[in-house]
Each structure stands twice: as structure tokens, then as C-alpha cells.
Amino acid sequence: MGVSETPDVVLDGQYKKLYEEYGAFTVDNYDKENSGTRRKAGVKKWLGWCQNEDINPFEVTESEIHQYIRSVNNLADTSVSSLFSSVSMFYLWIIPEDYPIEENPTSDIDLKDHYNLKPQTAEYVKVLRREGRENVKALPKDRITKIFDHMGNPPIRNSLLARLAWQTALRTDEISRIKIDNIDFGKREIRIRSSKLNPEDHPDLYIRRVYYNSNLDELMKDWINKRRAALSPHASDSPYLFLTHQSKQMRPSHISRLIKDAAHDAGIQEPICTDGNGNTRWLVTGHRIRHSRISYLANETPMTLPAIRKMAGHAKISTTQDYITTDWEQVRKDYLRSTS
Template sequence: MHDLIETYLDRIAGLKSDETHKTFTSNMRQFEQWLNENDYDICNIEPLELEQYFIQMNNEGYAPNTVANRFESVRGFYQFLSDKLGAIEQSPVEDLKRSDYVQKGTKKHDHAELVYITPEEKELMCENVPTPTLRNELIIRLLWQTGVRKSELVEIEIEDIDREARSIDVWSNKTKEWRTVYYQPSLDLLMEQWIDGGYRSSYMPAEDSPYLFVTERSDQMSPKTVNRKIVRQAAENADIQEVMYTDNAGQKRYRITAHTLRHGHGVQALKSGIDVRTVQKHLGHAKLEMTMKYLQLVDSDVREGYRRFGTSADD
């Protein structure tokens, strides 16, 4: 991969979530392949030449969301070269409009893409976590009860936890803000066993680590480990995992991930009667509109429940 692209992706890794970094990496890999196929210089491409990339994706039948995501990745890359590195005088994307290449009304996040897991599925995952089982069950239950992002989970330090109040101060690299989340008494025993019962201290890196979760080799767990080796593996062990689709980059997209645990928390919180603004604050959503999407899912569940009720209830 080109050095400038790698530098750009390194910056994305420091600013965005692991999932966003993964998406940007895939997008930029596809873009670089197109540049090479057309013998374009990465720093000397003209706007009209670059426009052909987005037109070609439309002609090849790429989904509007895919085109939109790749447009944003490429635009961010050239803004980075221009504004941060000074490698080019002006971004070739500056005069291009995303709306010219993406169908009107297309949004980056569609309601249909909001997948969440149920309490029953969460319990199945907890019963089928990979080893070490105590640590990994605590991680899944903590993700479910707090709704924190996996990138936030791995940044939690022991001193951030008030075990008497059952609260955790969480720092978000996404919003650049602290917020406080809460967990339930049902986690007290797992938390005590992990921190005080010798489980965490049995890992050699734990002695000098401030972080709540460590591994055998590292003093801080990575978001990728949380998602792939714990959450997705637990779902596979429970036989409830499925591949939703394979994207245009050839990457499999799984139904159950760390983020669907977060969605599950949001939906369950609203079902429990917690008001939407409190849920927004707890999840760290910058905009209320994102939290409101969970209400749509709750409404869908209510409608489906009444349909089942209507077909099975006595007159």
C-alpha cells in the first residue's frame, strides 16, 4: 500500500473506532487498485479523472451506501494530503459533490442496517464464551449492560470504576468527551472475581497495567480482540451467528458483533421505560436522531408482538 495511504490510515486508527478504520482501509485499498489499473498518479490526479472512479462504481452496480462511504474515505484522504501534510496544493475532491454520484435520499446509516441482539441471545453467548470464560463473560455482560463501544471498553481503567455506585467513567475517542455509564448488581460477583479474586493478576502484563482488561501478552486488550475473538466467537459457539452479506470488498459482515450488543442495550433500555434522552446520554450519541432509530425498532417489535397475539389469543 502507498506510504501516503498508510499514513492516512494510521491517523484514522488513532481518531476513529476499529470498525471505521477497517472500513477506511478496505475503501482505500480498492481506490489504490483503481489508480494502479488506470495508471494514475495518486498526487496528480485531476477532478474529472477522479470522477470516473465514482461513476464506474455506479455503472458496476455498487450499492449507494458503498459509493457514499468510498467517496467520504477518498475525500478525507485528499483533505489530509492538502490540509495536514501539505503534499498537494488542493484536493481534487474539493469541487466534487457526493450527491452527484449517490442516489438522492441515500443515507450512510439505514434503518434496515440497525441489527441488535435480544436478551435471550445475549444469555446464550454468555453460556458459550471462549476461554478464559470468566473474563469473557464479564466483557459480554458489561457491553450489554452499559452499551459502551468496544473501543471505549478497552480504554477503561480500574480507577475509572466506582464499584459502590456501580458506575464507570468512559472516555470516547469518537466524541472526545467523558460520560458515566452504569452496570447492574448482577455483575458484582464477576467484577470482584476478575479484579480481586486473582483472575486478572494471573496475567503477567496485569501488574503494570492500569486497564481493566488485559491479555496474556498485552497490558491492554484491542478492540479487534473484543469483537472477533470474544463476541463473534461466543455467537458462533452458541450457534446463533450468521453472515448477513459479503460486501464489495469481499469482507463478510456478521450479524452479531460488539456493536450489535450496543444496539441491543439501546433497544432494551427503551423497552424498559428509560426516556430517549437519557439513553442518548448513556450511549454517548452526539445526535438524538441516532437514538431515535432504536425507538423505530422498539415500535416494530411491539407491532410484531401484537400480530402474534392476534393470531394466538382466545376471542
């Protein structure tokens, strides 16, 4: 069954409004009528899923994008990739508009890597290029850590957030879902549900453990015991470590914005590319911190690749191996240091 042949979906409220506005956009921006029709059908299916799951499309997380992909994964590879491409292009359209969303929730998802799909359509490749995935790079520790003192207010919460992002290599979506009850303060261990992996396929990694260092003990204690309740009226009935004055849980987009702004203030931010709508993609992001931490652990510490893979939540060890440096001078120094 093709994407455009799926049963009709009846949209209401904001879902209907978004679909109609996107439909008007496709009329003006697609040269071929069938391309616009296919994109509209894909977006309608996505918004229909959001409506049925009671998900706000402006607050959707990467984890929920994965849920959606799994819900259509019984279709042919080309159909799944077309639906995914439609969702990604929908957010490329919506972000520059006057809507409360700043991050494309599809930008860090690779269908080939996560679902073993081979979507070789020109449209899919175009979306990946727009997202700047070809420019993904790790940054050195001394550059990343410069943002710690520029995280803005409230300083205790935001400093803890940035330092945990670096030490744990968690995704912003996962940071937003840290629950206080899932922190073992004695072991300095945090249990977190993966935003990417399927529990049936990866039962050992779906709930994984990440760790932080003793230098966060006082900051963690200060935030949880004093500042958290003073900041938010929701503190007593929110299970989440990070919350705001207005909400029981910080949104991933809020975390991403804090990190980007801190990088600007620290003087280390720079543009790396623009997407298809001319929007700037920035070098220092929450996901860049994750990449940088994994690279640091793989290349500058004695931590083994299997251990890094488990902490990073990679489905395959080959993903972790991609972080190993090809700097032969570093290889030579490591060899001389480890042998006599």
C-alpha cells in the same frame, strides 16, 4: 487544495511498505488512472498521519479515525469525504491480506451524522453499502445473552467482558479503554472517554458515565482480585480492566473476535452481507450488542430517551430516537398498561 495536491509525505518502514503494496493494488484494480491516483494520495496522507502520531495502522481504533477526520476537517466536505473513503477502502483491501487486523475501524462512522457533512459521492455510498450499514438491526435480549456462556477462555474475564458490553452499551474501543480507577464499585458506575465525540463540542458527553447491575459484583471482584493477576504478568502495572497475557490492554479487534466466535459457538451467528472484497459481514458483533442494548432500553424499560442518550453517548437525541420501535401493537399495549 485537492487531496492529490497536499504536500508530499515521506513514509518510512512499515508505512512505506504498506503504501507501496497498496499502490500496486490500485494499478491492477482501478480502471481509471485518476481514481487510482486519488485513492493512493488519500492513503498516503492517512499513513503519513499515522506515522507522525506514532500509530500502528494495524491497531488503529475508531477514536483515532475520528482524530484524523478532525485533523482534516478544515477542508471542503468533498475532500474530507474523499479522504475518509480512501481510508475505509484501504482497510477493505488490507483485511483479507495477511495482516494482523480483523475489523475495519471506519465501519461505524457516519460523516453526515457525526460531522454534519454531506458527502454524496458515489464512492462514499459504495463504501457504506460494502460495510453493510443498511442491514444494521437490533437483536432481542434473549438472543444476545446466549453468548455469555460461550465466550471461551479465560472464562471469568471473557464472561465479564460480554456482560459489561450488554449492560453498558459501550463500543468495543471503549471497553478496551476501561480503567480500574475509573470504576466506582459502590455506584456500579464506569467513567469512560467517548471514542467519537469532540470535547469542545460536547463537554458534557466527552467523559460520560455508564452503569452495570449488581449481578456483576461477584464476577468483577473475582476477576480484579484473583484472576487478573493470575492471567497476566502485566497486571500490576496496567491501569486497564481488560488485558491479556501478552499485553497491558486488550485490543478492540480482540474483543470483537471473541464476541463473533462466541456467537458462532452459541449457534446464533449468521452472515448478513459481503463487502467489496467478498468478505463476510456477520450479524452478531460488538457493535450489534451496543445497538441491541440501546434498543432494549428504549423500547422495553422505563428509562427516558434523554437518559439513554447520555449513557449511549449520542451527540443528538435524534440518534437515540431512531431506536424507538415502529411496532404499533407494542405501542397499543404500552398505552393500555399506562392508562386507566
